[in-house]
Amino acid sequence: MNKAKRKAVIAGNWKMNKTAAEAAELISALIPEVAGAGCDVVVCTPFTDLPIAVSKTAGTNIAVGAQNVHFEKSGAFTGEISADMLTELGVQYVIIGHSERRQYFGETDITVNKRLKAALAAGLKVILCVGESLEQHQHGVTAELVAMQTKIALGGVSAEELKNVIIAYEPIWAIGTGLTATAEQAEEVCAVIRRVIASLYSEADAEAFTIQYGGSMNAKNADELLAQPDVDGGLIGGASLKAPDFAAIVRAASK
Numbered sequence: 194m195n196k197a198k199r200k201a202v203i204a205g206n207w208k209m210n211k212t213a214a215e216a217a218e219l220i221s222a223l224i225p226e227v228a229g230a231g232c233d234v235v236v237c238t239p240f241t242d243l244p245i246a247v248s249k250t251a252g253t254n255i256a257v258g259a260q261n262v263h264f265e266k267s268g269a270f271t272g273e274i275s276a277d278m279l280t281e282l283g284v285q286y287v288i289i290g291h292s293e294r295r296q297y298f299g300e301t302d303i304t305v306n307k308r309l310k311a312a313l314a315a316g317l318k319v320i321l322c323v324g325e326s327l328e329q330h331q332h333g334v335t336a337e338l339v340a341m342q343t344k345i346a347l348g349g350v351s352a353e354e355l356k357n358v359i360i361a362y363e364p365i366w367a368i369g370t371g372l373t374a375t376a377e378q379a380e381e382v383c384a385v386i387r388r389v390i391a392s393l394y395s396e397a398d399a400e401a402f403t404i405q406y407g408g409s410m411n412a413k414n415a416d417e418l419l420a421q422p423d424v425d426g427g428l429i430g431g432a433s434l435k436a437p438d439f440a441a442i443v444r445a446a447s448k
């Protein structure tokens with residue numbers, strides 16, 4: 194597999210952090226720090242920050258993403274946001290199936306698949322999250338679980354549509370805990386995901402497919418994680434909330 198065929202993508206997942214005013218401040222600080230980066234840079238903000246994020250990043254190398262999207266186009270779905278609402282704002286990316294949505298908001302592999310297809314149909318790029326809990330990790334079922342999550346999420350997705358999908362492997366036990374998967378653990382699971390992509394599509398599609406690691410990635414461990422042959426980028430939570438920390442990871446991915 195040739196890593197050079199893939200674009201590194203570093204995406205910040207701000208989660209439920211930053212008001213619109215704070216978002217404007219963080220983005221202003223980020224713009225000069227990541228200008229000229231050798232990787233794609235994305236910030237996934239709360240819905241309420243999207244308009245300011247899109248206007249602030251206009252003309253820069255930073256793309257803006259949302260953290261969820263509903264699968265219906267419109268209708269009686271109180272509190273939900275459709276893909277068209279996002280694209281009209283100029284949003285380019287959306288995170289789908291984050292473990293916090295699966296854990297706290299009843300997201301299932303089936304709803305992940307529905308959201309993913311709706312997002313792709315609207316022209317959004319998807320960052321699909323997969324990953325195992327600590328218990329599943331201890332039972333040694335990570336590879337099966339991640340393969341299953343990947344297969345169900347990508348059901349009905351064509352090879353052409355796959356070009357707009359990235360997968361983020363995020364072991365739940367490493368998210369926000371300060372416990373990072375070792376570079377070997379991250380590589381092993383990212384390689385499993387790439388094999389699943391090859392089995393569902395083709396070797397060429399798998400070779401061109403971007404896979405991120407997420408879970409306590411920071412300026413210190415980014416180099417080693419990103420050096421792994423199947424780790425093409427990162428989905429960054431905590432460390433994306435401070436411009437210098439996020440920029441350091443972007444620099445690590447630009448090497």
Ligand code: PGA
Binds near residue numbers: 408410430
């Ligand atoms: P973390 O979050 O970097 O704070 O562990 C990653 C994520 O949940 O996407």
